[in-house]
Amino acid sequence: MTIDSDPVPPPLRWAVRLLRAESVGLGLVAAFLVYEDLTATAVDLLSALLITAFAIGGAVALWALGSALARRRAGARAPAIVLELMLLPVGYYMVQGGLGWLGVPLALLGLLVVGLLVSSPTNRALGFD
Structure with missing residues:
Protein backbone atom coordinates (compact mmCIF):
# COMPACT_ATOMS: atom_id res chain seq x y z
CA MET A 1 0.00 0.00 0.00
CA THR A 2 1.37 3.39 -0.96
CA ILE A 3 0.40 6.70 0.52
CA ASP A 4 0.10 9.55 -1.96
CA SER A 5 1.39 12.62 -0.18
CA ASP A 6 0.91 14.93 -3.15
CA PRO A 7 -1.83 17.44 -2.47
CA VAL A 8 -4.89 17.37 -4.69
CA PRO A 9 -4.37 20.01 -7.41
CA PRO A 10 -6.68 23.04 -7.25
CA PRO A 11 -8.55 22.28 -10.51
CA LEU A 12 -9.45 18.79 -9.30
CA ARG A 13 -10.34 20.10 -5.85
CA TRP A 14 -12.70 22.68 -7.40
CA ALA A 15 -14.23 20.11 -9.73
CA VAL A 16 -14.99 17.90 -6.72
CA ARG A 17 -16.49 20.86 -4.83
CA LEU A 18 -18.68 21.81 -7.77
CA LEU A 19 -19.84 18.21 -8.33
CA ARG A 20 -20.79 17.97 -4.68
CA ALA A 21 -22.56 21.36 -4.81
CA GLU A 22 -24.52 20.16 -7.84
CA SER A 23 -25.38 17.01 -5.91
CA VAL A 24 -26.73 19.05 -3.01
CA GLY A 25 -28.71 21.27 -5.39
CA LEU A 26 -30.22 18.28 -7.17
CA GLY A 27 -30.91 16.70 -3.77
CA LEU A 28 -32.92 19.78 -2.81
CA VAL A 29 -34.88 19.51 -6.05
CA ALA A 30 -35.48 15.83 -5.25
CA ALA A 31 -36.71 16.73 -1.76
CA PHE A 32 -39.15 19.22 -3.29
CA LEU A 33 -40.33 16.55 -5.73
CA VAL A 34 -40.91 14.11 -2.85
CA TYR A 35 -42.97 16.78 -1.10
CA GLU A 36 -44.95 17.39 -4.28
CA ASP A 37 -45.47 13.64 -4.77
CA LEU A 38 -46.91 13.39 -1.26
CA THR A 39 -49.11 16.47 -1.29
CA ALA A 40 -50.20 17.21 -4.86
CA THR A 41 -53.11 15.60 -6.59
CA ALA A 42 -51.40 13.35 -9.08
CA VAL A 43 -52.58 13.03 -12.63
CA ASP A 44 -49.89 10.49 -13.47
CA LEU A 45 -48.39 9.10 -10.26
CA LEU A 46 -46.00 6.71 -12.02
CA SER A 47 -44.38 9.53 -14.02
CA ALA A 48 -44.08 11.68 -10.90
CA LEU A 49 -42.38 8.88 -8.99
CA ALA A 55 -33.49 13.22 -9.44
CA ILE A 56 -32.48 11.18 -6.39
CA GLY A 57 -30.30 8.91 -8.53
CA GLY A 58 -28.65 11.90 -10.17
CA ALA A 59 -27.84 13.47 -6.82
CA VAL A 60 -26.34 10.21 -5.55
CA ALA A 61 -24.34 9.74 -8.76
CA LEU A 62 -22.90 13.26 -8.64
CA TRP A 63 -21.87 12.84 -5.00
CA ALA A 64 -20.33 9.42 -5.67
CA LEU A 65 -18.37 10.72 -8.67
CA GLY A 66 -17.12 13.69 -6.66
CA SER A 67 -16.00 11.37 -3.87
CA ALA A 68 -14.27 9.03 -6.31
CA LEU A 69 -12.45 11.93 -7.96
CA ALA A 70 -11.39 13.23 -4.55
CA ARG A 71 -9.74 9.82 -4.04
CA ARG A 72 -8.14 10.20 -7.51
CA ARG A 73 -10.06 7.37 -9.14
CA ALA A 74 -9.40 7.95 -12.84
CA GLY A 75 -12.43 5.93 -13.91
CA ALA A 76 -14.79 8.50 -12.40
CA ARG A 77 -13.69 11.27 -14.74
CA ALA A 78 -15.49 10.12 -17.90
CA PRO A 79 -18.91 9.63 -16.25
CA ALA A 80 -18.53 13.00 -14.52
CA ILE A 81 -17.77 14.65 -17.86
CA VAL A 82 -20.82 13.01 -19.45
CA LEU A 83 -23.09 14.25 -16.65
CA GLU A 84 -21.65 17.74 -16.94
CA LEU A 85 -22.12 17.80 -20.72
CA MET A 86 -25.76 16.89 -20.12
CA LEU A 87 -26.16 20.37 -18.61
CA LEU A 88 -25.67 21.89 -22.08
CA PRO A 89 -28.97 20.70 -23.61
CA VAL A 90 -30.74 21.33 -20.31
CA GLY A 91 -29.46 24.90 -20.31
CA TYR A 92 -30.35 25.34 -23.99
CA TYR A 93 -33.94 24.25 -23.49
CA MET A 94 -34.24 26.41 -20.39
CA VAL A 95 -33.15 29.41 -22.47
CA GLN A 96 -35.66 28.44 -25.18
CA GLY A 97 -38.36 28.17 -22.52
CA GLY A 98 -37.72 31.66 -21.17
CA LEU A 99 -35.54 30.67 -18.22
CA GLY A 100 -32.29 32.08 -19.56
CA TRP A 101 -31.38 33.43 -16.14
CA LEU A 102 -31.05 29.80 -15.01
CA GLY A 103 -30.17 27.99 -18.25
CA VAL A 104 -27.09 30.05 -19.14
CA PRO A 105 -25.41 29.63 -15.72
CA LEU A 106 -26.17 25.89 -15.74
CA ALA A 107 -24.58 25.44 -19.17
CA LEU A 108 -21.57 27.52 -18.12
CA LEU A 109 -21.24 25.48 -14.92
CA GLY A 110 -21.14 22.29 -16.96
CA LEU A 111 -18.44 23.70 -19.24
CA LEU A 112 -16.44 24.95 -16.25
CA VAL A 113 -16.42 21.56 -14.53
CA VAL A 114 -15.49 19.80 -17.79
CA GLY A 115 -12.63 22.27 -18.22
CA LEU A 116 -11.43 21.57 -14.68
CA LEU A 117 -11.64 17.81 -15.25
CA VAL A 118 -9.57 17.88 -18.45
CA SER A 119 -6.96 20.38 -17.24
CA SER A 120 -3.29 19.37 -17.11
CA PRO A 121 -3.01 19.30 -13.29
CA THR A 122 -6.08 17.06 -13.09
CA ASN A 123 -4.67 14.79 -15.80
CA ARG A 124 -1.43 14.40 -13.84
CA ALA A 125 -3.26 13.79 -10.55
CA LEU A 126 -5.42 11.07 -12.14
CA GLY A 127 -2.49 9.45 -13.94
CA PHE A 128 -3.36 10.47 -17.50
CA ASP A 129 0.08 11.95 -18.20
Whole structure:
Protein backbone atom coordinates (compact mmCIF):
# COMPACT_ATOMS: atom_id res chain seq x y z
CA MET A 1 0.00 0.00 0.00
CA THR A 2 1.37 3.39 -0.96
CA ILE A 3 0.40 6.70 0.52
CA ASP A 4 0.10 9.55 -1.96
CA SER A 5 1.39 12.62 -0.18
CA ASP A 6 0.91 14.93 -3.15
CA PRO A 7 -1.83 17.44 -2.47
CA VAL A 8 -4.89 17.37 -4.69
CA PRO A 9 -4.37 20.01 -7.41
CA PRO A 10 -6.68 23.04 -7.25
CA PRO A 11 -8.55 22.28 -10.51
CA LEU A 12 -9.45 18.79 -9.30
CA ARG A 13 -10.34 20.10 -5.85
CA TRP A 14 -12.70 22.68 -7.40
CA ALA A 15 -14.23 20.11 -9.73
CA VAL A 16 -14.99 17.90 -6.72
CA ARG A 17 -16.49 20.86 -4.83
CA LEU A 18 -18.68 21.81 -7.77
CA LEU A 19 -19.84 18.21 -8.33
CA ARG A 20 -20.79 17.97 -4.68
CA ALA A 21 -22.56 21.36 -4.81
CA GLU A 22 -24.52 20.16 -7.84
CA SER A 23 -25.38 17.01 -5.91
CA VAL A 24 -26.73 19.05 -3.01
CA GLY A 25 -28.71 21.27 -5.39
CA LEU A 26 -30.22 18.28 -7.17
CA GLY A 27 -30.91 16.70 -3.77
CA LEU A 28 -32.92 19.78 -2.81
CA VAL A 29 -34.88 19.51 -6.05
CA ALA A 30 -35.48 15.83 -5.25
CA ALA A 31 -36.71 16.73 -1.76
CA PHE A 32 -39.15 19.22 -3.29
CA LEU A 33 -40.33 16.55 -5.73
CA VAL A 34 -40.91 14.11 -2.85
CA TYR A 35 -42.97 16.78 -1.10
CA GLU A 36 -44.95 17.39 -4.28
CA ASP A 37 -45.47 13.64 -4.77
CA LEU A 38 -46.91 13.39 -1.26
CA THR A 39 -49.11 16.47 -1.29
CA ALA A 40 -50.20 17.21 -4.86
CA THR A 41 -53.11 15.60 -6.59
CA ALA A 42 -51.40 13.35 -9.08
CA VAL A 43 -52.58 13.03 -12.63
CA ASP A 44 -49.89 10.49 -13.47
CA LEU A 45 -48.39 9.10 -10.26
CA LEU A 46 -46.00 6.71 -12.02
CA SER A 47 -44.38 9.53 -14.02
CA ALA A 48 -44.08 11.68 -10.90
CA LEU A 49 -42.38 8.88 -8.99
CA LEU A 50 -40.01 8.12 -11.89
CA ILE A 51 -38.96 11.76 -12.17
CA THR A 52 -38.37 11.87 -8.41
CA ALA A 53 -36.32 8.66 -8.55
CA PHE A 54 -34.28 10.08 -11.46
CA ALA A 55 -33.49 13.22 -9.44
CA ILE A 56 -32.48 11.18 -6.39
CA GLY A 57 -30.30 8.91 -8.53
CA GLY A 58 -28.65 11.90 -10.17
CA ALA A 59 -27.84 13.47 -6.82
CA VAL A 60 -26.34 10.21 -5.55
CA ALA A 61 -24.34 9.74 -8.76
CA LEU A 62 -22.90 13.26 -8.64
CA TRP A 63 -21.87 12.84 -5.00
CA ALA A 64 -20.33 9.42 -5.67
CA LEU A 65 -18.37 10.72 -8.67
CA GLY A 66 -17.12 13.69 -6.66
CA SER A 67 -16.00 11.37 -3.87
CA ALA A 68 -14.27 9.03 -6.31
CA LEU A 69 -12.45 11.93 -7.96
CA ALA A 70 -11.39 13.23 -4.55
CA ARG A 71 -9.74 9.82 -4.04
CA ARG A 72 -8.14 10.20 -7.51
CA ARG A 73 -10.06 7.37 -9.14
CA ALA A 74 -9.40 7.95 -12.84
CA GLY A 75 -12.43 5.93 -13.91
CA ALA A 76 -14.79 8.50 -12.40
CA ARG A 77 -13.69 11.27 -14.74
CA ALA A 78 -15.49 10.12 -17.90
CA PRO A 79 -18.91 9.63 -16.25
CA ALA A 80 -18.53 13.00 -14.52
CA ILE A 81 -17.77 14.65 -17.86
CA VAL A 82 -20.82 13.01 -19.45
CA LEU A 83 -23.09 14.25 -16.65
CA GLU A 84 -21.65 17.74 -16.94
CA LEU A 85 -22.12 17.80 -20.72
CA MET A 86 -25.76 16.89 -20.12
CA LEU A 87 -26.16 20.37 -18.61
CA LEU A 88 -25.67 21.89 -22.08
CA PRO A 89 -28.97 20.70 -23.61
CA VAL A 90 -30.74 21.33 -20.31
CA GLY A 91 -29.46 24.90 -20.31
CA TYR A 92 -30.35 25.34 -23.99
CA TYR A 93 -33.94 24.25 -23.49
CA MET A 94 -34.24 26.41 -20.39
CA VAL A 95 -33.15 29.41 -22.47
CA GLN A 96 -35.66 28.44 -25.18
CA GLY A 97 -38.36 28.17 -22.52
CA GLY A 98 -37.72 31.66 -21.17
CA LEU A 99 -35.54 30.67 -18.22
CA GLY A 100 -32.29 32.08 -19.56
CA TRP A 101 -31.38 33.43 -16.14
CA LEU A 102 -31.05 29.80 -15.01
CA GLY A 103 -30.17 27.99 -18.25
CA VAL A 104 -27.09 30.05 -19.14
CA PRO A 105 -25.41 29.63 -15.72
CA LEU A 106 -26.17 25.89 -15.74
CA ALA A 107 -24.58 25.44 -19.17
CA LEU A 108 -21.57 27.52 -18.12
CA LEU A 109 -21.24 25.48 -14.92
CA GLY A 110 -21.14 22.29 -16.96
CA LEU A 111 -18.44 23.70 -19.24
CA LEU A 112 -16.44 24.95 -16.25
CA VAL A 113 -16.42 21.56 -14.53
CA VAL A 114 -15.49 19.80 -17.79
CA GLY A 115 -12.63 22.27 -18.22
CA LEU A 116 -11.43 21.57 -14.68
CA LEU A 117 -11.64 17.81 -15.25
CA VAL A 118 -9.57 17.88 -18.45
CA SER A 119 -6.96 20.38 -17.24
CA SER A 120 -3.29 19.37 -17.11
CA PRO A 121 -3.01 19.30 -13.29
CA THR A 122 -6.08 17.06 -13.09
CA ASN A 123 -4.67 14.79 -15.80
CA ARG A 124 -1.43 14.40 -13.84
CA ALA A 125 -3.26 13.79 -10.55
CA LEU A 126 -5.42 11.07 -12.14
CA GLY A 127 -2.49 9.45 -13.94
CA PHE A 128 -3.36 10.47 -17.50
CA ASP A 129 0.08 11.95 -18.20
